[in-house]
Amino acid sequence: MNALLDPREMAEADARAIEGGIAGLTLMERAGTAVADAAARRPYPTRIAILCGPGNNGGDGLVAARILAQRGFRVRVALLGARDALIGDAAAAARRWTGPVESAETLTYETVDLIVDALFGAGLARDLEGVPRAVVERMAASGRPIIAVDLPSGLDGATGKVRGAAAQAVETVTFFRRKPGHLLLPGRALCGRVRVADIGIPASVLDAIAPTCAVNDPGAWGSAFVLPAAAGHKYSRGHALVASGGAWTAGAARLAARGALRAGAGLVTIACPPDALAVHAASYAALMARPVGDAAELGRLLEDPRFTAALVGPGLGAGPQAQAMLAACAGPERSVVADADALTSFAGDAAALAAVLSRARGAVVTPHEGEFARLFAGDDSVLGAPSKLARARAAAARLGAVVVLKGADTVVAEPGGHATIAENAPAFLATAGAGDVLAGFVCGLLAQAMPPFAAASAAVWLHGEAAREAGPGLIADDLPEALRPVYARLFPSLGWTGA
Numbered sequence: 345m346n347a348l349l350d351p352r353e354m355a356e357a358d359a360r361a362i363e364g365g366i367a368g369l370t371l372m373e374r375a376g377t378a379v380a381d382a383a384a385r386r387p388y389p390t391r392i393a394i395l396c397g398p399g400n401n402g403g404d405g406l407v408a409a410r411i412l413a414q415r416g417f418r419v420r421v422a423l424l425g426a427r428d429a430l431i432g433d434a435a436a437a438a439r440r441w442t443g444p445v446e447s448a449e450t451l452t453y454e455t456v457d458l459i460v461d462a463l464f465g466a467g468l469a470r471d472l473e474g475v476p477r478a479v480v481e482r483m484a485a486s487g488r489p490i491i492a493v494d495l496p497s498g499l500d501g502a503t504g505k506v507r508g509a510a511a512q513a514v515e516t517v518t519f520f521r522r523k524p525g526h527l528l529l530p531g532r533a534l535c536g537r538v539r540v541a542d543i544g545i546p547a548s549v550l551d552a553i554a555p556t557c558a559v560n561d562p563g564a565w566g567s568a569f570v571l572p573a574a575a576g577h578k579y580s581r582g583h584a585l586v587a588s589g590g591a592w593t594a595g596a597a598r599l600a601a602r603g604a605l606r607a608g609a610g611l612v613t614i615a616c617p618p619d620a621l622a623v624h625a626a627s628y629a630a631l632m633a634r635p636v637g638d639a640a641e642l643g644r645l646l647e648d649p650r651f652t653a654a655l656v657g658p659g660l661g662a663g664p665q666a667q668a669m670l671a672a673c674a675g676p677e678r679s680v681v682a683d684a685d686a687l688t689s690f691a692g693d694a695a696a697l698a699a700v701l702s703r704a705r706g707a708v709v710t711p712h713e714g715e716f717a718r719l720f721a722g723d724d725s726v727l728g729a730p731s732k733l734a735r736a737r738a739a740a741a742r743l744g745a746v747v748v749l750k751g752a753d754t755v756v757a758e759p760g761g762h763a764t765i766a767e768n769a770p771a772f773l774a775t776a777g778a779g780d781v782l783a784g785f786v787c788g789l790l791a792q793a794m795p796p797f798a799a800a801s802a803a804v805w806l807h808g809e810a811a812r813e814a815g816p817g818l819i820a821d822d823l824p825e826a827l828r829p830v831y832a833r834l835f836p837s838l839g840w841t842g843a
């Protein structure tokens with residue numbers, strides 16, 4: 345698992361490494377060396393200004409300054425605050441810097457080729473105001489390339505939000521593990537390229553910290569991924585049901601159904617109003633279609649226990665009918681995915697949605713920000729949570745279900761607080777129907793009995809990879825097809841031998 349550490353967990357990792365016998369100053373020396381290496385690799389960075397803050401982030405900058413000066417670069421150090429106010433390891437790093445120290449407040453950039461931003465890192469405690477904010481804003485306005493130490497100063501490592509001001513970096517050097525703020529927008533965009541430097545903190549410190557947030561990649565869910573078994577048959581791979589709207593809005597369900605089938609469900613049936621039957625039956629040979637007039641008929645169809653997962657929402661139309669369809673799908677034998685109109689049907693009434701979902705074997709909801717805001721309207725403890733990560737976690741706890749909060753930085757969270765953050769979705773994935781395919785991927789994985797949190801995370805990652813595979817210009821129809829080469833790479837990496 346590729347853990348992401350919030351600043352509190354990172355401080356604990358530092359502390360545990362120090363308890364284990366690695367001096368804090370040694371960690372700082374390695375951190376500063378990694379920053380110096382990154383600066384030295386930039387094209388022609390002969391004149392480097394290093395802006396150092398009052399804490400250990402500034403200490404890293406002072407170490408980098410010394411090393412770069414030793415390597416022959418023309419280095420200027422500019423400090424925010426008084427030199428004799430530095431304490432601990434940062435004070436020790438300052439003693440090892442024998443050159444002049446300017447004031448960050450008055451620094452000018454005419455003769456600077458590269459800036460190292462070592463003002464604030466994990467210790468950012470409040471919004472930047474006054475002098476620190478002005479320093480960051482002038483640095484940002486200088487137009488010079490900036491290498492950020494740990495985080496662009498002013499960026500909150502836990503939330504990915506800018507607290508007052510932050511300067512766009514071309515590169516960010518962080519230590520040991522990335523933080524949620526490196527992946528959550530706007531943080532991800534502000535960091536530029538992120539390098540993770542090994543500063544000698546042993547990975548074993550993570551056993552005690554037990555981080556609950558991870559990068560969404562196969563390391564987060566690969567062990568739960570269900571590979572086709574030699575002795576399997578189509579029913580053992582699960583039967584997914586996708587509820588469709590009428591003939592005019594049937595495309596959404598078709599995209600989802602095709603996604604579920606490509607994701608590996610053994611069978612996929614579209615349940616649709618009779619007027620849409622012809623369009624579904626004629627569209628895609630591998631899909632089955634069954635006419636279902638209302639929720640009661642859907643319930644009767646689902647008396648067949650071989651239906652292992654159901655998706656309700658895409659193209660369905662919001663209202664009591666969609667609520668009843670979702671309720672008909674939620675049973676102890678079956679996992680459900682509630683998307684789109686199924687979520688809007690419960691606008692402002694998340695408790696009612698939670699009650700329905702609680703009857704399902706497993707439940708995943710897949711809102712985009714608009715659906716999320718509608719569903720939790722009036723619930724400030726969810727909508728007012730400090731980050732996208734915190735909102736998704738609060739929503740998952742409220743619903744007792746896995747929440748996929750979509751966007752360029754899709755967060756998947758489960759009620760216990762575990763979460764993944766995606767970083768592989770290309771911007772061209774924002775296209776009509778892409779969300780329907782994603783819901784279908786989730787449903788297809790749930791149908792194969794993959795646990796909901798793993799299934800939802802895997803679906804989001806696969807969706808991003810499929811988009812990359814399809815490339816710019818993609819439309820939603822391309823996504824299910826593009827899953828095949830993604831699976832062709834993924835399966836062997838998970839130990840599948842083709843048997």
Ligand SMILES: NC(=O)C1=CN([C@@H]2O[C@H](COP(=O)(O)OP(=O)(O)OC[C@H]3O[C@@H](n4cnc5c(N)ncnc54)[C@H](O)[C@@H]3O)[C@@H](O)[C@H]2O)[C@@H](O)CC1
Pocket residue numbers: 355358359368371372373375397398399400401402403404463464465466467468469470471472473476493494495519543
């Ligand atoms: N031993 C360790 O803990 C290590 C820490 N490292 C570095 O240390 C950093 C964390 O150091 P610190 O915990 O000292 O924190 P920072 O150096 O990030 O910031 C803390 C300082 O900034 C001040 N401050 C916070 N918010 C402010 C605001 N809005 N306006 C004005 N002043 C503000 C605080 O009063 C404090 O003086 C990491 O980001 C990393 O760069 C690395 O050297 C690796 C080892």
Ligand SMILES: Nc1ncnc2c1ncn2[C@@H]1O[C@H](COP(=O)(O)OP(=O)(O)O)[C@@H](O)[C@H]1O
Pocket residue numbers: 712750751752753754769770771772773774775776777778779780781782807
């Ligand atoms: N800027 C972006 N970069 C990458 N992926 C994005 C971006 N914006 C949206 N997405 C993804 O595109 C999909 C859009 O889904 P959704 O909003 O439900 O659209 P639709 O209802 O048209 O299918 C989601 O998976 C979302 O995560």
Ligand SMILES: [K+]
Pocket residue numbers: 401461462463464465492493494495496497
């Ligand atoms: K910084």
